[in-house]
Amino acid sequence: MTSELASVRPGAAGGPGGVSPPASFRIGVLGNGTVGAAFVELLGQRADAIADEVGARPEISGVLTRSRGDFGDILDRSDLIVEAIGGTDPALEHVLAALRAGRHVVSANKQLLSRHGDELFDAAAASGVQLRFEAAVAGVVPVIRVISETLAGAHIERVNGIVNGTTNFILTAMERTGATYEDALAEAQALGYAEADPTEDVSGLDAAAKMAILARLAFGAPVHVEDVPCEGIESVTAEDIAYARELGLSLKLIGSAERIDGGLAVSVYPAFLYAGHPLAAVHGSFNAVTIESPAITEITLSGPGAGGSQTASALLGDVISAMIPPPFAPPPAVPTRLVTDTVSAFYLHVDVGDHPGVLAQVAELLGLQGVSIKSVVQKGMGVDARLAMVMHPVLESKFRAAVTLISRLEFVRGEPRVIRVIEGVFE
Numbered sequence: 001m002t003s004e005l006a007s008v009r010p011g012a013a014g015g016p017g018g019v020s021p022p023a024s025f026r027i028g029v030l031g032n033g034t035v036g037a038a039f040v041e042l043l044g045q046r047a048d049a050i051a052d053e054v055g056a057r058p059e060i061s062g063v064l065t066r067s068r069g070d071f072g073d074i075l076d077r078s079d080l081i082v083e084a085i086g087g088t089d090p091a092l093e094h095v096l097a098a099l100r101a102g103r104h105v106v107s108a109n110k111q112l113l114s115r116h117g118d119e120l121f122d123a124a125a126a127s128g129v130q131l132r133f134e135a136a137v138a139g140v141v142p143v144i145r146v147i148s149e150t151l152a153g154a155h156i157e158r159v160n161g162i163v164n165g166t167t168n169f170i171l172t173a174m175e176r177t178g179a180t181y182e183d184a185l186a187e188a189q190a191l192g193y194a195e196a197d198p199t200e201d202v203s204g205l206d207a208a209a210k211m212a213i214l215a216r217l218a219f220g221a222p223v224h225v226e227d228v229p230c231e232g233i234e235s236v237t238a239e240d241i242a243y244a245r246e247l248g249l250s251l252k253l254i255g256s257a258e259r260i261d262g263g264l265a266v267s268v269y270p271a272f273l274y275a276g277h278p279l280a281a282v283h284g285s286f287n288a289v290t291i292e293s294p295a296i297t298e299i300t301l302s303g304p305g306a307g308g309s310q311t312a313s314a315l316l317g318d319v320i321s322a323m324i325p326p327p328f329a330p331p332p333a334v335p336t337r338l339v340t341d342t343v344s345a346f347y348l349h350v351d352v353g354d355h356p357g358v359l360a361q362v363a364e365l366l367g368l369q370g371v372s373i374k375s376v377v378q379k380g381m382g383v384d385a386r387l388a389m390v391m392h393p394v395l396e397s398k399f400r401a402a403v404t405l406i407s408r409l410e411f412v413r414g415e416p417r418v419i420r421v422i423e424g425v426f427e
């Protein structure tokens with residue numbers, strides 16, 4: 001290793017007489033946007049306290065933007081690189097170069113980790129340096145650390161998360177005010193919770209990248225973002241949310257990763273939760289992750305999922321961890337079968353015309369596929385009647401087959417709407 005890291009230990013500086021000043025620990029920062037600039041500012045405020053605690057003073061050795069700084073020069077003068085550019089080009093090239101040159105890397109970049117994790121972890125392991133990324137998932141909520149360190153001894157069975165603050169803000173606004181999806185999105189954009197182009201967030205892609213990272217850590221499997229099927233919230237209606245409220249449910253965009261029959265199911269979808277589920281109480285732009293294991297029952301971590309100062313705090317925590325050995329490295333990933341047809345409860349909404357025995361015919365088609373109804377709300381009269389119902393857990397393929405048959409009934413108007421229901425409650 002070419003850096004000074006090997007000599008940095010808590011209390012290493014000064015010695016009994018305290019004569020020598022703390023050694024410096026040089027940090028190159030890639031990106032000076034919301035996160036990069038907040039990191040530089042936070043480090044300025046905390047550097048003295050960190051020096052007292054760790055025995056080395058963290059200092060900024062250079063900042064790279066599109067118009068400022070030279071990457072090679074910054075790398076030469078750094079012990080650790082903080083990557084806050086985002087995306088994969090040029091972040092991948094820079095991060096790989098830093099790891100191969102024996103520098104620790106701390107990154108906030110979910111795209112990078114969820115697309116190129118194998119290559120990056122291999123490069124870090126080959127150089128004997130650390131690659132840390134707490135800020136890449138759920139902002140300052142310490143989910144990476146808890147899964148890979150605190151729960152390293154637990155056999156994790158399931159991780160469910162609200163890992164996208166934009167969609168949680170929109171769904172919370174729809175639930176609280178009865179707003180349409182379009183109006184709630186416009187409000188989120190006006191308040192800065194959603195980008196002008198919100199596609200990445202509302203389509204579930206952002207959450208899928210984060211779930212790929214969590215699944216890799218929780219299950220030691222090489223899951224990539226392309227392996228994670230995702231469904232967004234664009235077609236959720238105010239009506240669904242209102243009816244579901246009557247059934248005791250509230251809607252969240254859920255990232256889910258769980259062990260099933262020796263394989264793994266990882267996906268992102270809108271889901272209804274009963275009030276006893278810990279994620280049902282997570283509102284607004286907050287993120288939360290629930291981790292389940294027989295050894296621990298259930299742990300839920302929640303907090304702000306984004307924001308400059310919050311993300312910078314997660315980055316700085318990782319920097320301090322990298323300054324203090326022993327190094328953290330996830331165990332090697334083991335290929336695992338991905339399961340896509342899983343058991344779930346479902347909400348089904350059907351608009352129906354004026355016709356006798358509507359509910360009986362819908363129930364019969366569900367029954368033929370082995371789907372049983374748990375609860376029903378019937379609304380409206382005549383040609384404007386609607387059925388909203390929740391099913392008992394069933395294999396998804398069976399339920400979808402029943403819905404296809406239902407959609408062909410002559411009195412059904414429009415496409416039936418389907419949303420998963422997560423039945424777990426922890427009380």
Ligand SMILES: NC(=O)c1ccc[n+]([C@@H]2O[C@H](COP(=O)([O-])OP(=O)(O)OC[C@H]3O[C@@H](n4cnc5c(N)ncnc54)[C@H](OP(=O)(O)O)[C@@H]3O)[C@@H](O)[C@H]2O)c1
Nearest residue numbers: 031032033034035065066067084085086108109306307311
């Ligand atoms: N914002 C959040 O709340 C948040 C939360 C968690 C994680 N993150 C992650 O943190 C990372 C940074 O996000 P951000 O919100 O800070 O982004 P941002 O405000 O857009 O800042 C990006 C920075 O990267 C620089 N950059 C872009 N392309 C570059 C290139 N080719 N060469 C050198 N520098 C380049 C930009 O330079 P210029 O200044 O020259 O444009 C800018 O300073 C992303 O991975 C994001 O997913 C963000």
